[in-house]
């Protein structure tokens with residue numbers, strides 16, 4: 206994979222510097238040099254190497270364009286984006302002749318810039334090392350799996366500056382990731398399912414929708430009937446492609462164990478198993494863990510996360526650990542208002558309420574699944590309860 210670390214940006218050609226720099230960073234850019242004018246940029250290009258060059262095109266006359274072309278030709282591996290306030294055909298043509306590979310209307314927003322860089326890297330055939338797949342599985346419906354999957358993906362995107370992060374909504378019969386993020390996607394999973402053997406990384410990248418916050422979302426089928434076309438084989442092929450384009454892919458998995466979910470759980474490097482401290486959730490979790498063991502998943506593949514942990518829970522973490530014969534290192538606090546606010550605003554809590562308990566707990570989980578050092582895992586007080594002892598006897 207060719208280097209992609211140094212960018213040169215002329216004035217504000219990439220849009221507002223803060224959001225542009227955040228986008229560049231997500232693609233692995235570590236150094237952003239700025240030049241006040243195109244001519245200053247050309248001077249810099251004479252003495253230094255850059256992997257990406259973003260310049261305004263509207264102010265360049267014929268002489269400037271010739272100098273521009275000379276430099277883009279000399280830096281043959283440098284990717285070049287040109288911007289101008291109006292997408293005028295003649296200007297675009299001159300820009301392309303001068304070596305511009307992507308043209309954006311000025312000022313590009315974060316999503317447009319991100320999509321343009323993605324296209325350039327794709328064309329260059331840049332596929333990084335194999336990415337990791339993290340499946341989020343709810344022990345039963347309504348337990349908070351989607352909430353955790355969304356927050357986990359955005360949290361990883363905040364924590365990890367190199368490599369891209371994707372969120373796949375694999376709840377094929379009516380997933381709600383897009384609703385919770387306020388996205389109106391152009392394509393969804395059914396497009397991939399309809400392509401059969403033609404499902405490749407390029408098609409996947411053309412199907413995903415970028416969301417503010419640096420996460421690429423692959424929506425579930427908008428038409429629930431189309432969900433049937435998403436077979437286990439489609440899931441397997443899809444996730445294999447996700448690994449080639451994204452450093453981390455978080456998957457919201459259906460909570461019943463059908464062929465789609467088993468294909469996702471099989472492929473996953475890590476399973477985040479969401480449960481709650483009540484009898485029915487723990488019983489269901491117990492059964493699912495038995496199935497997981499039969500499917501051959503090692504205990505180190507599964508992280509049990511207790512959601513909606515509350516001081517008034519009748520069962521304790523000690524009960525849950527003893528009933529499940531498994532460690533529980535993460536708890537997410539109960540925060541009805543915070544979750545409802547985030548859903549209304551279409552922004553995950555890790556972005557809209559970063560100082561909340563939910564955001565802090567998900568960040569710990571994200572650090573762990575992304576392989577970053579954690580500063581202690583989140584846990585609730587230990588105590589065994591009478592109800593827990595009863596549950597153990599009957600399990």
Ligand SMILES: Nc1ncnc2c1ncn2[C@@H]1O[C@H](COP(=O)(O)OP(=O)(O)OP(=O)(O)O)[C@@H](O)[C@H]1O
Pocket residue numbers: 343345346347348349350351352353376460512513514537538539540541542544545548563
């Ligand atoms: N930690 C939490 N505190 C309070 N409410 C929560 C928490 N986590 C999730 N919720 C709420 O619980 C409800 C169900 O959450 P969510 O949709 O994430 O669950 P799910 O397991 O994906 O459900 P489904 O079976 O519908 O897919 C939502 O209203 C959500 O806001």
Ligand SMILES: [Mg+2]
Pocket residue numbers: 350351352376381457
């Ligand atoms: Mg869900």
